[in-house]
Amino acid sequence: MRGKLRLFFACSIDGYIAKRNGDVEWLGQFSLPGENYGYDEFLSDIDVILLGRKSYEKVLTFPEFPYNKPCYVITLQKNLPSDSRVIFTSELTKTVIEILAEGKNIYADGGAVLISELIKQNLVDEMTITTLPIILGNGIRCFKMGIGESIYSLQKIEHFPSGLIQVKYIKNFKEN
Template sequence: MRKIVLFIASSLDGYIARVNGDIDWLFTDQNYGYTKFLDSIDTVFMGRKTYEQVLTFGEYPYQEKKSYVFTKNLDFSASYDVKVVTDLDTFVNDFRLLDGKNIWLVGGSLLIRDFLNNNLVSEIIISVHPIILGEGIPLFANPNTTALQLTGCQTYSSGLVQLSYDVTA
């Protein structure tokens, strides 16, 4: 069965973006394992708000990958050959059985919560940036208790710390 991996950046106080969705605080001075991770996946899953935010960055960055946007809005349509999914449970359980590489759970926090609450996440890789935002969009929006096993910790000269966990329950 294919693994779903949450690969995401967070401020030290647990935010993935500013209140308005801006991620101007993210470090871009190094690769931080992004290219290696991108090579390990062939599919991206993201929520509608994350998808809409990604579109403001310029050209769609995941054109080489299969992309799926999860939404409860039945009238939502996507561009860039992105598929829209409205039934999370059935779709994800069936999709994980297909041949392929790992699947990247891009975000946002509500979709992360739904995936965690349905025991769909296999691994979490969080790049913690040494900044306190004070407010913003939280990484975790009231998920159920989820047990994790630390599998790696990488530190960088910038102060960024990348933590890797297997989801154990």
């Protein structure tokens, strides 16, 4: 049985995942103590983490490395220092297809470049998008322009006391 590639991310009302300088501190202003918006449940069904290089570099600034599962970093950069917690690869599509063929579920925790490429390659099965009640006005968008059309079905909508709205979509794959 084929695994699934899943996205789980937060964005502003106007579709930004970070400020222009990469800052994501604004995400924390809406968090309530003890609430993780389904993230732990989501992560419990994930076997492999997929990160873009910039997201990986951001994760390295955290007090602790947040993942205890196999992590792949997609990068074209050759001079990154070795890190026993991750596997560096430049072969996005091949890597994803091989992992999914093993029946493993992937969490793509990347920025707009990685996410957009995965959507463009028709590899994203599910996405959970949490919208925060803030307009940033500019920054790093959820999706890059030119990824093409993809149709998803609404699976679930949930709202939280902090004003966040979470929407889960499932990919509509065309049958041949």
